[in-house]
Each structure stands twice: as C-alpha cells, then as structure tokens.
Amino acid sequence: MTAFRYRALNPGGKLVKGVLEGDSERQVRQQLRQQKLRPVEVAQANREASPRRGLRLNLFRPRISxxxxxxxxxxxxxxxxxxxxxxxxxxxxxxxxxxxxxxxxxxxxxxxxxxxxxxxxxxxxxxxxxxxxxxxxxxxxxxxxxxxxxxxxxxxxxxQRQYTAQKLKMAMIYPFILVAVAIAVVVALMVFVVPELVGIFAHSQKALPLLTRGLIATSDFFRDYALWLLAGIVLAVFGLRYWLRVPRNRRRWHALLLRLPGVSGLVTAVDTARFASTLSILMASGVPLLEALRIAGQVLTNRVLREDSAAVAARVQEGSSLNRALRESGRFPPMMVHMVASGEASGELETMLQRSATNQERELEMTLGTVMGLLEPLLVVVMGGMVLIIVMAILLPIFDLNTMVR
Structure with a gap:
C-alpha cells in the first residue's frame, strides 16, 4: 500500500488535510467518501500536490528537522x-x-x-x-x-548533534542582539537626532570642531544614502551566496577560512569532531572502515577538509594505517591522531574515536565560552565608545558657545 496526501471538504464545508494509505487514488477517494468527506485533491505523499503549485515543490519534499x-x-x-x-x-x-x-x-x-x-x-x-x-x-x-x-x-x-548546534546558536544570540541594538541606536542618532542639533550651530560664525564636522558629515551620509547602503549590503549578501554556489568558488572560500587566524581552529575543531564521532558510530555498527571513511567524509562541511578525508581513505585503501594517513594529511588535530594510533594498537578504535570527538567538543565548548565571555563586555565597551564620540561631538561646540558668551 502507498501513502497518499489528500485535501477534502467535510460536511460543514471546511477544508481538511491528511494522509491515508491505499492501493490507488481511487481507493483513497472511496475511503474519504465513506468518512463523509468530499475529496478535492489526492496525490502520493512524496510528490507535489499539483502542477500549478510547481513553484512550491520544495515545500512538499519530506524534510524534517x-x-x-x-x-x-x-x-x-x-x-x-x-x-x-x-x-x-x-x-x-x-x-x-x-x-x-x-x-x-x-x-x-x-x-x-x-x-x-x-x-x-x-x-x-x-x-x-x-x-x-x-x-x-x-x-x-x-x-x-x-x-x-x-x-x-x-x-x-x-x-548530540542537536545539542551542539543549539549551544552554538544560543552562544551567538546575545552578541548578535547587542550588535543589532548598537547599530540601530547609532543610525537613529545619526538620522534623527544629529540633524536637529546641527541647526543650533548653523548661524555660528566660528568654525566647528573637527569631531563635530565629522559627525555632521556622517549624519548627512546616513540620511541621504541609508537606503542605498542597505540595498548594497543586501545585494552583496545575495551576490556572495550566488558566487558560493559555484563549487570552485566555494572551495576557495573554505580554503580562505582555513587560513584565517582563529577562524581556522574553530572550523577545523567543529568538522573533525563531527568526522570522528560519525566514523566511530559507523564502525561500532559494523560498517567496514573504507565505507565508514567515505560516509564520514561527507559530514564535513569544509570542502578542503572533505578532500583531505578522501585522501585519507585512499591511503588506507592502499594499505596505510589510519593514524598515519591522518598525520600525513596535516589537517587533523594531533590529539586525534594519537588517540587513533592508540585505538588501532589496542583494537578499540571505535572507543578512542568517540573519546577524541568528546574531547574536541568539550574543548570547542570551552573555547566558545571564553570567546563569548570576552566578546560581550568588548561589545559593550565599543557601543559605549561610539555613543561617547557622538555626545562629545555635540557638546564641544556648545562649550565653545559658552566661552564666546563669557
């Protein structure tokens, strides 16, 4: 029997949706009529609902979180x-x-x-x-x-994957909110507050301080070109996403990430921990090593690391030990290589791979905690510094006016 997705009208004229099993669409329609429902549309559950809804095909693909x-x-x-x-x-x-x-x-x-x-x-x-x-x-x-x-x-x-991903998201929520609030406050001051205060100094014959002139110029730029700037940022984001769709460009981007200080260690730690965990669980389930290496390599999001994992699988197929192949790659953490070597020597490779993944995830969690602990007060200081500059730029000419009056 096949699962069919249906839309039908109940006796009250309300549209209802659901899933039924049947040998054919005709049988499903008969089942619906027996339930006093008037079938509107019946289709196999893994297909699109109707040709007119072709643009919404992705909505009907059975994806789950x-x-x-x-x-x-x-x-x-x-x-x-x-x-x-x-x-x-x-x-x-x-x-x-x-x-x-x-x-x-x-x-x-x-x-x-x-x-x-x-x-x-x-x-x-x-x-x-x-x-x-x-x-x-x-x-x-x-x-x-x-x-x-x-x-x-x-x-x-x-x-575990869900837990790790959720922790990463939760760690980034506060900094993103803080940055968004800071940008919103600064833009609001530039667009609405500063232009009103500029009128106070418009009739003054004395030259304004450099900081004030810079603030006025910045305010004029945001007021005149804010929408164009926003449109440019949106276009740049979509352009980057379109550019990254090309496999060669995506590989260049991933190679750049592996060369950036700080970012490189984070990307490598996340991917290699996932690789070790996946390889461990596959081997513990009885999947052969070469097949497990091929599948585990597909969970790597960085294309350069994925190519390295394919090279590791090729070396193992040629007769090399796994720890030697990982060491020759040069991308995988030394601790992981040593633990793999210990596992191969003791016959407990699956256990050592799982321990390696656990250790890397723990280290990653501690690193993210430290970075977030430093980033949050740093963002507060930066936000306060920006507001201080704006306030000083407004107060300096006022102080000058008071001096002239005296």
Missing part, C-alpha cells in the same frame, strides 16, 4: 526492541506523529517494507531525510540482527 529525526529514531528503536514486526513499528510511529509530512514519510517507508524491501532500501528513497550514514548504519544493523541497538546509537548521535 534534526530534533524530529532524533525523536523518530528513538521511537523506532524502542518499538523494534519490543519485538514488534518492523511494519507495525513504522505504522505505530506514524500514528504517533502529529506532523503530516513526517507521518506521510513513515507511511511511505512502511509501504516499501511491506512490499519486502529492507528498511535501509526503503529509507534510500528519501536521501534528503536519511543521510548515507543513517542508511549505512541501518543496513549494517539489519544484516547483523542488531537493528534496535543501532537505532539507539543513531538517536544518541542525532540528539
């Missing part, structure tokens, strides 16, 4: 470990979901499993939701007979 994927994986792990048949597990997870897209996705996967396909094969029809790593681990778990524990590991992995 990391948090939803972690919750879904946790539910499946619990259901599979309770010894229920796989198709019933998927059906139960779909019934528990409140989001129509997630429900449609699960029902589509269930329909493929009910046809006799493996879970990994069924998930392969939705690569935008289930990554190569996810499907490889599910495939390994199915073949080894440990699907439940593998799904538990995947749930832990996705929850």
């Amino acid at each position: 990391t948090a939803e994927l972690a919750l879904l994986t946790r539910q499946l792990a619990t259901l599979v470990q309770s010894s229920l048949p796989l198709d019933e597990c998927l059906q139960a997870a779909a019934e528990q979901s409140r989001r129509p897209r997630t429900k449609a996705l699960l029902l589509q996967v269930r329909s493929r499993v009910a046809e006799g396909h493996t879970l990994a094969y069924a998930m392969g029809e939705f690569p935008q939701v289930f990554s190569d790593m996810y499907r490889a681990m599910v495939n390994a778990g199915e073949h080894a007979g440990f699907l439940g524990p593998v799904l538990e590991q995947l749930a832990d992995y996705n929850e």
Whole structure:
C-alpha cells in the first residue's frame, strides 16, 4: 500500500488535510467518501500536490528537522526492541506523529517494507531525510540482527548533534542582539537626532570642531544614502551566496577560512569532531572502515577538509594505517591522531574515536565560552565608545558657545 496526501471538504464545508494509505487514488477517494468527506485533491505523499503549485515543490519534499529525526529514531528503536514486526513499528510511529509530512514519510517507508524491501532500501528513497550514514548504519544493523541497538546509537548521535548546534546558536544570540541594538541606536542618532542639533550651530560664525564636522558629515551620509547602503549590503549578501554556489568558488572560500587566524581552529575543531564521532558510530555498527571513511567524509562541511578525508581513505585503501594517513594529511588535530594510533594498537578504535570527538567538543565548548565571555563586555565597551564620540561631538561646540558668551 502507498501513502497518499489528500485535501477534502467535510460536511460543514471546511477544508481538511491528511494522509491515508491505499492501493490507488481511487481507493483513497472511496475511503474519504465513506468518512463523509468530499475529496478535492489526492496525490502520493512524496510528490507535489499539483502542477500549478510547481513553484512550491520544495515545500512538499519530506524534510524534517534534526530534533524530529532524533525523536523518530528513538521511537523506532524502542518499538523494534519490543519485538514488534518492523511494519507495525513504522505504522505505530506514524500514528504517533502529529506532523503530516513526517507521518506521510513513515507511511511511505512502511509501504516499501511491506512490499519486502529492507528498511535501509526503503529509507534510500528519501536521501534528503536519511543521510548515507543513517542508511549505512541501518543496513549494517539489519544484516547483523542488531537493528534496535543501532537505532539507539543513531538517536544518541542525532540528539548530540542537536545539542551542539543549539549551544552554538544560543552562544551567538546575545552578541548578535547587542550588535543589532548598537547599530540601530547609532543610525537613529545619526538620522534623527544629529540633524536637529546641527541647526543650533548653523548661524555660528566660528568654525566647528573637527569631531563635530565629522559627525555632521556622517549624519548627512546616513540620511541621504541609508537606503542605498542597505540595498548594497543586501545585494552583496545575495551576490556572495550566488558566487558560493559555484563549487570552485566555494572551495576557495573554505580554503580562505582555513587560513584565517582563529577562524581556522574553530572550523577545523567543529568538522573533525563531527568526522570522528560519525566514523566511530559507523564502525561500532559494523560498517567496514573504507565505507565508514567515505560516509564520514561527507559530514564535513569544509570542502578542503572533505578532500583531505578522501585522501585519507585512499591511503588506507592502499594499505596505510589510519593514524598515519591522518598525520600525513596535516589537517587533523594531533590529539586525534594519537588517540587513533592508540585505538588501532589496542583494537578499540571505535572507543578512542568517540573519546577524541568528546574531547574536541568539550574543548570547542570551552573555547566558545571564553570567546563569548570576552566578546560581550568588548561589545559593550565599543557601543559605549561610539555613543561617547557622538555626545562629545555635540557638546564641544556648545562649550565653545559658552566661552564666546563669557
């Protein structure tokens, strides 16, 4: 059976939407009529609703967030470990979901499993939701007979990713808000306050102080060209995004990031921690090393680091040890290389990779905490300095006028 997305009118004339399973659209329409609903539109759940809505195709692709994927994986792990048949597990997870897209996705996967396909094969029809790593681990778990524990590991992995991403976002919220407020205050002073005060000095024959003249010139610029400046910034942002769509340009940008002091260490730490964690969980699930290296390399966001990981996989395929291949790359942290060497010598490579990832994430968290702790008061000082300059530029001519009166 296939999952179908429908829109129908209830007896009160209200439009309702949902998902049903059926062998064909005709059968689904019959089910809707039996429920006293008038079908308006019925289509397969993983396809666009109608040709007229082609511009909104992306809205109908079954995409779910990391948090939803972690919750879904946790539910499946619990259901599979309770010894229920796989198709019933998927059906139960779909019934528990409140989001129509997630429900449609699960029902589509269930329909493929009910046809006799493996879970990994069924998930392969939705690569935008289930990554190569996810499907490889599910495939390994199915073949080894440990699907439940593998799904538990995947749930832990996705929850950790969500936690790390959320911490990064939370750490950046306050500085961004502070910068936005500072810019808004300065622009408001320049556009609305300073022009009113300039009239006080307009009839003065005495030359204004240099700081005041600079403030007036800046105020005139913002008042006359603020919209053009804003439009230029927006165009520059969109132009940069368009420029980065070209793979060669994106690689240049990523190479530049790896050469910038401070930024290089942050980018490398984030990517290599993700690489080590992914490689660890893949190998613990029984995925062969070469395949695990190929999949783990795809989680790297920096294209230069991704190329280095492909070179590492090539060296390992040629017979080199993993720690030697990582060392020759020169991009991966020395501590990670040493821990990999220890893991290879002791036969606990998966454990050492996970420890390496944990250590890197902890160091990254401490580094971000230190940077944010320094950045917040620094932004306050900078904002206060800008306001002080504006106030001084306004007060200096007033002091001069008082002197002339005396």
